[in-house]
Amino acid sequence: MSKPLVVFDCDGTLVDSQHSICAAMVRAFEGENLVAPERSAILAVVGLSLPYAVARLLPEAEPDFHLHLSESYKRAFQALRRENSVSEPLYPGMADLVVALDEAGWLLGVATGKSDRGLALCLAAHGIDRHFVTLQTADRHPSKPHPAMLMQAMADAGATPTTTVMIGDTHFDIDMGIAAGVRTIGVTWGYHSPEELREAGAHAIATDSAELHRLIGAP
Secondary structure: OOOOEEEEOOEOOOEOOHHHHHHHHHHHHHHOOOOOOOHHHHHHOEOEOHHHHHHHHOOOOOHHHHHHHHHHHHHHHHHHHHOOOOOOOEOOOHHHHHHHHHHOOOEEEEEOOOOHHHHHHHHHHOOOHHHOOEEEOOOOOOOOOOOHHHHHHHHHHOOOHHHEEEEEOOHHHHHHHHHHOOEEEEEOOOOOOHHHHHHHOOOEEEOOHHHHHHHHOOO
């Protein structure tokens, strides 16, 4: 029998990492003597794998430079971490929700544009890493909205599309969920607007963690 699975996006869904993401992107651009993108433009591409995100921010550049700038971003983020300047606080109620879902018998996963290392550090810092049975990142999969991360998460958990729900704050998350054939729930506290989530086809939209709990359908 298939097991129920909830897969969360990370940035903008579990944690509010916008300060660190924007700071690292600005450093990366300025380190190449480029004008840094506006904060709103950076937040609009959060969730995509780095080369795809950079390509949207700098579409006139060649693919090789997108890869180069992606590496510059990684170095900038690592420098922020060494400086103890990385800020990735959990959104209100999300830690309690993760624990409640785990105790209610749901299997939990993450599908994120973060790296393996970045995700592991983030979850461990908040003491919630032990609750997740599958962690899928941009290191091993095509960028969202390709469904590969969700397909692997379901395989790891022994779940099927009918027993799986994808939770995310961007239309990339919703698009990925729909491509994988799973139920999708958008959240309003992240980086894309509720209108974008509705237009992408989210099955439901939550305005806080309590509503999200109810929409997931957990006891």
